[in-house]
Amino acid sequence: MGDYHFVYKDVEGASTQWDDIQRKLGNLPPKPPAFKPPPFTPAGDESSLPKDKSWIDRKTEDELEDLEDDADLDDDRFLQDYRKKRLAELREAAKVAKFGSIIPISGSDFVREVSQAPSDVWVVVLLYKDGIAECGVLMQCLEELATRYPATKFCKIISTDCIPNYPDRNLPTLLVYNNGAVKANYVGLQRFGRRCTPEGVALVLCQSDPVLNDGQSGSDPSTKAVIDGVRKRFLEKVVTEHEDGDDGSSSD
Known part of the structure; x- marks a missing residue:
C-alpha cells in the first residue's frame, strides 16, 4: 500500500502552550490577532430619512x-x-440636446445631420482632409469647444465628400447652420487669428449669432451673453496658466 501522510490543521488562530512559551522567549513572532468580521450595519430605510x-x-x-x-x-x-x-x-x-463631441458624417448624412437639425440647434461643420496641418489645429480647438458647449452640434466631413472637387487650399473650412440655412462660413485658418485657440474660434463663431450653447446659460441666448461667457473663460484660463507658471518658477 502507498504511504499516506495526514496533516492535522487546527482552527485558524489557535495556539499551543509550547508556542506561547516560545513567543514569550522571543523565538516565535507575535501571534496574529484573531479575525473579527466587520460590525453589521443595516442599510438605511429610505422612509426614515429626513425629508429636506x-x-x-x-x-x-x-x-x-x-x-x-x-x-x-x-x-x-x-x-x-x-x-x-x-x-x-x-x-x-x-x-437640451447633448452632443459633446465632433460627430463624423459622410455626404449621405449631411441633409439629415445638418440641414434637418432642429431649429433651435446650431450646427458647426468642419470641412477637412487628413494630413493637412491646419485642419488638425482647428480640429483640436473644435474638440474642446464641443465638450464645453454640448448643446451646439459639431460635425466633421471630408471636404470632397461634402463638395466635389473642393480645393485643398481652402481648408480648413467651417460652415455654420441654423434652421436649415447657412448662417456663416469661414475659409482658411487665418480667419481665427495668428494663434488659433479655442477662445479665438469661439469669439469668431459668435460675432453675429449665439452659435455656442452650453445648455446651462438660462433664458438669455443672446450673442452678448455667449461672448461674455467666452471672455470670462478666457480670462480664467489666462489666470490659471499664469498661476501655474509662477508655481513652477524658482526664486533666486
Missing part, C-alpha cells in the same frame, strides 16, 4: 412626479414648492 432639500435633490424626475400625492409634502409648503422647482429644472435639462 437634499432628500429631494437625490430624486429622479419620475420619483419627483410620484411625490405629488405625498401626504408629508402636502403639510410642508416649502418642500412642495421646491419639489416643483426641481422637477421643472430636470425637465428643462432633458430638453
Whole structure:
C-alpha cells in the first residue's frame, strides 16, 4: 500500500502552550490577532430619512412626479414648492440636446445631420482632409469647444465628400447652420487669428449669432451673453496658466 501522510490543521488562530512559551522567549513572532468580521450595519430605510432639500435633490424626475400625492409634502409648503422647482429644472435639462463631441458624417448624412437639425440647434461643420496641418489645429480647438458647449452640434466631413472637387487650399473650412440655412462660413485658418485657440474660434463663431450653447446659460441666448461667457473663460484660463507658471518658477 502507498504511504499516506495526514496533516492535522487546527482552527485558524489557535495556539499551543509550547508556542506561547516560545513567543514569550522571543523565538516565535507575535501571534496574529484573531479575525473579527466587520460590525453589521443595516442599510438605511429610505422612509426614515429626513425629508429636506437634499432628500429631494437625490430624486429622479419620475420619483419627483410620484411625490405629488405625498401626504408629508402636502403639510410642508416649502418642500412642495421646491419639489416643483426641481422637477421643472430636470425637465428643462432633458430638453437640451447633448452632443459633446465632433460627430463624423459622410455626404449621405449631411441633409439629415445638418440641414434637418432642429431649429433651435446650431450646427458647426468642419470641412477637412487628413494630413493637412491646419485642419488638425482647428480640429483640436473644435474638440474642446464641443465638450464645453454640448448643446451646439459639431460635425466633421471630408471636404470632397461634402463638395466635389473642393480645393485643398481652402481648408480648413467651417460652415455654420441654423434652421436649415447657412448662417456663416469661414475659409482658411487665418480667419481665427495668428494663434488659433479655442477662445479665438469661439469669439469668431459668435460675432453675429449665439452659435455656442452650453445648455446651462438660462433664458438669455443672446450673442452678448455667449461672448461674455467666452471672455470670462478666457480670462480664467489666462489666470490659471499664469498661476501655474509662477508655481513652477524658482526664486533666486
